[in-house]
Amino acid sequence: MEKPVLIRNGKRNDGRGVMDLRPLKITAGVLKKADGSAMIEWGKNKILAAVYGPREAFPKHMANPNRANVNCKYSMAPFSSLEEHGRSGPNRRAIEIGKVAKHVFENAILTNQFPKTQIDISIEVLQSDGGTRIAGITAAAVALADAGIPMRDLVQGVSVGKVDGVLVVDVDKPEDNYGTSDIPVIVSLRSNEILLFQLDGMLSKKEVETALDYSFETAKTVRELQIEALKNKYVLEESGA
Amino acid sequence: MIMDEVKEEFVKELLKNNKRSDGRGLLEYRPIKIEKGLLPNAEGSCLAQIGDTKVLAGVKFDVVEPYKDRPAEGVFQVNAEFLPLAHPEFFAGPPDERSIELARVVDRGIRSADCVDSKKLFLEEGKALGIYVDLYIMDHSGNLIDTAGLAAMGALLDTKVPKYEAKALIRGEFSGKLHLERSAVVCSFEKIDGKIVLDANDEEEVASEGRLSFATCDGDLLCAAQKSGRSAFSREEFSAIMDASLEKGRELRKLIGG
Numbered sequence: 290m291e292k293p294v295l296i297r298n299g300k301r302n303d304g305r306g307v308m309d310l311r312p313l314k315i316t317a318g319v320l321k322k323a324d325g326s327a328m329i330e331w332g333k334n335k336i337l338a339a340v341y342g343p344r345e346a347f348p349k350h351m352a353n354p355n356r357a358n359v360n361c362k363y364s365m366a367p368f369s370s371l372e373e374h375g376r377s378g379p380n381r382r383a384i385e386i387g388k389v390a391k392h393v394f395e396n397a398i399l400t401n402q403f404p405k406t407q408i409d410i411s412i413e414v415l416q417s418d419g420g421t422r423i424a425g426i427t428a429a430a431v432a433l434a435d436a437g438i439p440m441r442d443l444v445q446g447v448s449v450g451k452v453d454g455v456l457v458v459d460v461d462k463p464e465d466n467y468g469t470s471d472i473p474v475i476v477s478l479r480s481n482e483i484l485l486f487q488l489d490g491m492l493s494k495k496e497v498e499t500a501l502d503y504s505f506e507t508a509k510t511v512r513e514l515q516i517e518a519l520k521n522k523y524v525l526e527e528s529g530a
Numbered sequence: 531m532i533m534d535e536v537k538e539e540f541v542k543e544l545l546k547n548n549k550r551s552d553g554r555g556l557l558e559y560r561p562i563k564i565e566k567g568l569l570p571n572a573e574g575s576c577l578a579q580i581g582d583t584k585v586l587a588g589v590k591f592d593v594v595e596p597y598k599d600r601p602a603e604g605v606f607q608v609n610a611e612f613l614p615l616a617h618p619e620f621f622a623g624p625p626d627e628r629s630i631e632l633a634r635v636v637d638r639g640i641r642s643a644d645c646v647d648s649k650k651l652f653l654e655e656g657k658a659l660g661i662y663v664d665l666y667i668m669d670h671s672g673n674l675i676d677t678a679g680l681a682a683m684g685a686l687l688d689t690k691v692p693k694y695e696a697k698a699l700i701r702g703e704f705s706g707k708l709h710l711e712r713s714a715v716v717c718s719f720e721k722i723d724g725k726i727v728l729d730a731n732d733e734e735e736v737a738s739e740g741r742l743s744f745a746t747c748d749g750d751l752l753c754a755a756q757k758s759g760r761s762a763f764s765r766e767e768f769s770a771i772m773d774a775s776l777e778k779g780r781e782l783r784k785l786i787g788g
Contacts, residue, residue, distance in 0.1 A: 372599075381630045388627045388758070392740070395760035470642075472755075482762035486742070488755035489642040494772045497752055501765060 292467045296453040301464070307457045310447065310507060315428065315518035317435045325436025327518065329428035332461050333418035338428035340436040343406035351407075356400035358407040361391035363425060365414040371462070386422045387412075393426055393475050393484045399439045408438065419465040420448045423473050426485065431515050435522065444484055445511040446475035449500040451490055456499055458507045472497070474504040478512055481505070534736050541737040545725045550734070552581075557728045557774050564680060564786050566688040574689025574708065576786075578681035581731060582671035584616075587663055587681035589689045593653065593699055594660035604651020604658035608637035608682060610665040617670040631758065633665065636679050636716065638754035639745025643714035645686065650709065653694055661689075661708075672731040675743055676782075679716035684786045686710060712748035715782040717775040719743070721761045728774060742771050746779030 295302050305311070311332035320326035323339035346352035363386040367375040379387070394410060410432070412425035423446040430444045450460035451470035465471060470490025476483055488497070541551065548556060560581030569575040574589035594605050610633035612620045625633075640646070640663075651659040663685060665678045689708040693700040720730040720738035730738060740761025745754035752772060757763060763771075 381625075381634060384627050384630045385634050388631055389756070392758060392760050396762050477762060480762065482764050483757065483768065484762050486755055486757040486763070486768075488744075488752065489638045491643060491747060491749070491751040491753045493751060494769075494776065497755075497772060498769065501768065 293463065294453065295464055295467060296455055296457075301452070301457060303461065307455060308503065308507060310459045310510060311461060313511065313514055315431055315514050317431050317518040317522040323432070323436075325432040325434070325438070327428045327431035327435060329424050329431075331418075331420065331424040331427075332459075333416060334414070334421055334424045335416040336421060336425045336428050337413045337415060338425060338432040339411045340408065340429070340432045340438065342408035342436075343403040343438070344409075346405055346407045352405040354404055357398065357403035359391050359395045359398060359400065359410065360407060361387050361394060361410040361412070361429070363387040363390055363412045363414075363422065365417060365421065369414050369417045389485050389487065390422065390426050390429070393444060394429070394433065396484050397430065397440045397442060397444050397477070398433065399441065402439060408433075417462070419460050419462040420473070422485075423448045423475065426475050427511060427515065431518055434515075434519055442477040442479040443512060443515055444475055444477050445508050445515060446473065446485065447504050447507040447511060448473040449503050451492065451496070456496060456503060458503050472500045472504075474501065476505055476508050478505070478508060537733045538737040541734050542723045545722055545727070548725070550727065552731065556725065557778070559729045559778070560731070562680070562782075562785060564684050566684050572685075573692060574685045574687075576681050576684030576688055578677050578684055580673055580677045580680070580729060582669060583673055583677045584669040585674065585677040585681040586666040586668055587678070587685035588666070589685045590662045590664070591692050591699060592660045592662065593657055593694070593697070595656055596652070596658045600648070602652045603648040605660040606637075606641060606646050606648060606651075606663075607660070608633050608640070608663045608665065610636070610667065610678060612667045612670075616667045620667070620670070629667075631756070632675055632678055635675055635743055635745070635754065635756045636665065636682050638756075639679060639714045639716050639747075640682060640686070643712055643745070643747035643751075643753040645683070645710050645712055645714055645747070647709070647711055654697075657697065659691070659694075670732065672733075672735050673718055673729045675718045676716050676729060679714075679745065680782060680786055683713050683715055687713065687787060713783050713786065714745050714747040714753055715779050715786070716743050716745045716754070717778045717782070719771050719774070721759075721763065721767070726767060726771065728778065742768070744772060744775035744779075746775050748783065750776050750780070752776070
C-alpha cells in the first residue's frame with residue numbers, strides 16, 4: 290500500500306496543525322454497578338473505563354500487607370477496528386499495554402492507604418482510532434477519581450508521532466499506520482514526571498525531548514476536560530434531584 | 531518476603547554512598563560475554579551473558595504467507611521463554627506479562643531500527659521468509675532485557691539465509707549471510723531510592739521501583755523505549771538516561787560486532 294502524503298502546507302490530513310488535539314469528550318460515571326467509570330470519545334476512539342475496589346485481595350496469598358494491588362485489563366473489542374474482525378481474548382499487545390497502564394496507577398493511586406486489597410481497572414476499547422492506550426488511561430484516571438480513590442494526581446497523556454518527518458501530537462489512525470515513530474506518554478502535571486513512556490521509530494535525543502515538551506504542553510488541555518467531566522457529573526445529579 | 535526486605539535494605543544502604551554490592555559504578559555493566567554460532571541446526575544463534583545472567587537466542591526461518599496489509603514483505607518475530615530452570619520463581623506455562631513485555635521490547639528495538647529489511651524477505655507472490663528469534667532465558671541474575679537484546683542481535687549477526695528452491699527452503703544449504711541494515715541494542719536503568727543504576731543485578735531489581743529501557747542503533751539514534759514499574763521518571767532523569775543509553779549502546783554494538 291502506497292503511503293499517502295500526511296502533511297500538506299503545515300496541515301495534517303484532517304486539517305489539524307502539529308499541536309492540535311482531535312475533538313475530545315469525557316463523561317464520568319457512565320456505569321451503574323462499577324465503583325467508578327468514564328467514557329472517553331477522542332477523535333473516533335470510543336473507550337470505556339471502569340473501576341472496582343478497593344476490595345479484598347484475591348487470591349488471598351497475593352495480598353500485600355503494605356499496599357493495594359492494582360490490576361489493569363486493557364482490551365480491544367473484536368468489532369473495534371476498521372479492518373477485519375479481531376480475535377477475542379487478550380493478545381500480546383493488549384497484555385503489554387495492560388502492564389504499563391497498571392504501572393501508571395500503581396504510582397498515581399495512594400496504594401499504601403489500602404493494604405491487603407486490590408483495585409481492578411478495566412479499559413475496553415469499543416472503537417479504535419489510534420492512541421487508544423493513552424485515551425484509555427486518561428479515561429481510567431477519571432474513573433478512579435469517580436470511584437473516590439485517592440490519587441497523587443489526576444494523570445493524563447498525549448501521544449506524539451513523527452509523520453512525514455515532522456513531530457505531531459495526538460496521532461490518529463492513518464498517521465499511526467504510515468508514520469515512522471509513535472511515542473505514547475502519560476504524565477503527572479503536578480510532579481512534572483513521566484508515568485508511561487514507550488517509543489518506536491528512530492529518533493535523535495533532541496526529538497525525544499521535543500516530543501516530551503509537546504506531551505506536557507498539550508496534556509494541560511486534556512486535564513481541563515477531565516476535571517470538567519468530573520464536575521459535570523455532580524451538576525447533573527443536582528439538577529436531576 | 532523477609533529476605534527481599536533484607537536485600538532491599540542492603541542495596542539501598544550501599545546506594546546512599548553511590549556503591550553497589552559488586553563494587554561497580556552506577557552506570558557500569560557487569561562483564562559481558564558473547565558467543566555466536568553455538569547451535570548449527572539453527573540458522574543463527576548466540577549466547578549472551580551479562581554477569582551471571584544468561585540468555586540464548588536461536589533464529590529459524592520458515593516460508594510464510596505475508597500479512598494482508600504488507601503483501602510484499604516478510605515477517606519478523608521475537609518470542610521469549612522464561613525457562614523454569616532459570617529462576618526459582620519461573621514456572622512452566624503460557625507466557626506471562628513479564629516475558630511478553632521482554633520479547634516485545636527487544637522486538638521493537640530491532641524492528642524500529644529496520645535492522646532486517648522486511649522487503650528483502652519477499653520471495654514470490656504469496657510467499658515470504660519469516661524470521662523467528664526465540665529467546666531462552668537460562669539463568670536470571672538481573673537485567674534480562676539487555677542480555678536478551680544482545681542475544682537476539684548477536685544471533686541475527688550470526689544468521690545465514692537458507693536456500694529457497696521450488697517453493698521450499700533447503701535446510702542446511704545457504705544463499706548467504708542475512709543482510710542487516712544496522713544493529714540495535716537495549717540499555718536498562720533501574721530507579722532505586724531516587725538513584726539511577728545501569729544493569730541491575732537481581733538484588734537490585736528486588737529493591738527497584740521502576741525501570742526505563744532505551745534501545746539505540748547505529749547513527750546514535752533512539753529506536754525503542756519502555757518505562758516499566760511503579761516509579762515515575764523526571765525530565766532530568768530521562769535526559770541523563772538517554773545520554774547514557776547512547777554512550778553504552780555504542781559500546782555494546784561494538785562488542786557484538788554489529
